[in-house]
Amino acid sequence: MKRESSHSVPDNLTIGASDGKLAVLTPGIGAVATTFYAGVFAVLRGLAKPIGSYTQMGQVRLGKRTENRSKKVFELVPLASLDQLVFGGWDVFPDNAYEAAKHARVLDGQLVEQLKEPLSAIEPMPAVFDRNFVRRLDGPNVKKGPNKMDLAQQLRRDIQDFIRRNGCSRAVMVWCASTEVYTPATAVHDSIKTFEDGLKNNDPAISPSQIYAYAALCERIPFANGSPNITVEMPCIQQLAHEMHTPICGSDFKTGQTLMKTVIAPGLRNRLLGVAGWYSTNILGNRDGEVLDDPGSFKSKEVSKRGVLNDIFSADKYPDLYKDIHHVVRINYYPPRGDNKEGWDNIDIFGWLGYPMQIKINFLCRDSILAAPIVLDLALFMDLCKRAKMRGIQEWLSFYFKAPVTNPGLAPEHDLSVQLLKLENTLRFFTNEELINHLGLTYYGIDEGPDGSR
Numbered sequence: 001m002k003r004e005s006s007h008s009v010p011d012n013l014t015i016g017a018s019d020g021k022l023a024v025l026t027p028g029i030g031a032v033a034t035t036f037y038a039g040v041f042a043v044l045r046g047l048a049k050p051i052g053s054y055t056q057m058g059q060v061r062l063g064k065r066t067e068n069r070s071k072k073v074f075e076l077v078p079l080a081s082l083d084q085l086v087f088g089g090w091d092v093f094p095d096n097a098y099e100a101a102k103h104a105r106v107l108d109g110q111l112v113e114q115l116k117e118p119l120s121a122i123e124p125m126p127a128v129f130d131r132n133f134v135r136r137l138d139g140p141n142v143k144k145g146p147n148k149m150d151l152a153q154q155l156r157r158d159i160q161d162f163i164r165r166n167g168c169s170r171a172v173m174v175w176c177a178s179t180e181v182y183t184p185a186t187a188v189h190d191s192i193k194t195f196e197d198g199l200k201n202n203d204p205a206i207s208p209s210q211i212y213a214y215a216a217l218c219e220r221i222p223f224a225n226g227s228p229n230i231t232v233e234m235p236c237i238q239q240l241a242h243e244m245h246t247p248i249c250g251s252d253f254k255t256g257q258t259l260m261k262t263v264i265a266p267g268l269r270n271r272l273l274g275v276a277g278w279y280s281t282n283i284l285g286n287r288d289g290e291v292l293d294d295p296g297s298f299k300s301k302e303v304s305k306r307g308v309l310n311d312i313f314s315a316d317k318y319p320d321l322y323k324d325i326h327h328v329v330r331i332n333y334y335p336p337r338g339d340n341k342e343g344w345d346n347i348d349i350f351g352w353l354g355y356p357m358q359i360k361i362n363f364l365c366r367d368s369i370l371a372a373p374i375v376l377d378l379a380l381f382m383d384l385c386k387r388a389k390m391r392g393i394q395e396w397l398s399f400y401f402k403a404p405v406t407n408p409g410l411a412p413e414h415d416l417s418v419q420l421l422k423l424e425n426t427l428r429f430f431t432n433e434e435l436i437n438h439l440g441l442t443y444y445g446i447d448e449g450p451d452g453s454r
């Protein structure tokens with residue numbers, strides 16, 4: 001069913017129709033991707049509700065509070081509906097999505113069997129893979145080519161063939177593959193030109209995720225990065241997104257422990273409570289945990305997880321409260337738990353006159369259950385961005401990321417509630433609705449002086 005949307009848009013903004021099928025392409029057909037595909041199939045069959053998905057369940061308040069007006073997100077903006085989505089992807093393992101979902105052991109076996117038919121139809125295309133970037137994995141379903149530019153061209157052909165074979169009118173790409181070893185930008189990432197030369201010369205600093213992003217953007221397909229890889233932080237990728245009039249966003253899906261951090265840390269800062277230390281540790285037993293057991297891949301995760309508190313507790317503004325925070329993040333690979341991660345946080349805080357207190361959080365979460373609705377929302381919103389002719393970094397989607405990418409010089413916003421305000425206001429902007437600043441003084445009034453001054 002195609003959803004009716006009675007949207008109107010600002011004069012200078014037109015949003016293309018959401019007609020036709022939307023290809024959702026995921027590099028990586030592992031725990032997160034299969035939980036996402038299976039979830040959409042389950043919702044379409046009436047087996048489950050899309051819990052955790054803002055695009056499917058969220059509501060946006062419109063106008064003044066006294067108007068009592070709100071709309072469901074999918075009624076407000078013209079999003080693709082779930083039955084318009086067609087899934088495809090790449091993986092280094094040849095397992096189809098049914099086999100991969102069974103391997104991931106996120107969903108119960110009965111549900112996976114009920115969805116066997118649509119899941120089995122999703123066969124991974126051969127991956128662009130380089131063990132130097134993911135040392136703990138090796139698989140046979142990998143592309144071969146004389147250089148990285150040739151691999152990028154093969155990906156472009158995969159995308160074109162997929163769209164044609166499935167009769168899709170457009171596509172988005174959401175990176176759901178493993179975390180790569182942390183490798184900062186080098187001179188090869190400076191510009192589109194240096195990057196393209198590097199692809200031809202097999203520059204060792206170009207990682208597979210960058211090759212996928214390059215291929216997607218050359219096809220003018222939006223690219224969202226769900227891992228801590230710094231793919232969309234690279235200047236060449238940002239320039240290419242701009243030049244190809246195509247949106248990008250990232251990085252690292254904000255699930256479990258960091259989701260909690262970006263709820264609690266802004267609260268502590270807003271009440272001016274000091275923090276002496278924040279110790280976070282996790283046990284995790286899925287393939288992601290195995291990959292992160294490698295120090296190089298963990299470094300990527302650590303950088304994206306640690307940045308959050310530095311930005312929220314700006315020590316330069318509040319040295320008395322936050323200058324000496326000891327922030328420790330650990331992820332321990334522990335196979336018995338599979339995808340059911342357990343996270344512990346110990347927060348040492350101090351209040352009035354410096355008196356110490358402690359907060360303990362023990363989150364028994366399900367990693368991919370938290371990540372899957374984010375993949376869905378990003379796919380639908382990135383498609384919306386493209387149809388609204390938005391290009392480059394989509395900061396309004398920071399809500400979904402641990403390490404939101406911003407334009408150079410802009411500090412990222414980590415506070416989950418501020419991120420939601422940004423997202424909601426962007427949807428209001430798309431539909432020509434009044435932006436809401438929560439000042440609220442119009443409900444109360446301010447006394448005027450005898451001369452009419454305030």
Ligand SMILES: NC(=O)c1ccc[n+]([C@@H]2O[C@H](COP(=O)([O-])OP(=O)(O)OC[C@H]3O[C@@H](n4cnc5c(N)ncnc54)[C@H](O)[C@@H]3O)[C@@H](O)[C@H]2O)c1
Binds near residue numbers: 129175253291368
């Ligand atoms: N689950 C979460 O809550 C969560 C949160 C934030 C970020 N992430 C990130 O999402 C990504 C996926 O997580 P997951 O739990 O599904 O991991 P997973 O290990 O189950 O799946 C990743 C898949 O990617 C494949 N892969 C690796 N390199 C590839 C390449 N170059 N091309 C194609 N396929 C490749 C692997 O073979 C694997 O099947 C990871 O980077 C993870 O860090 C997950």
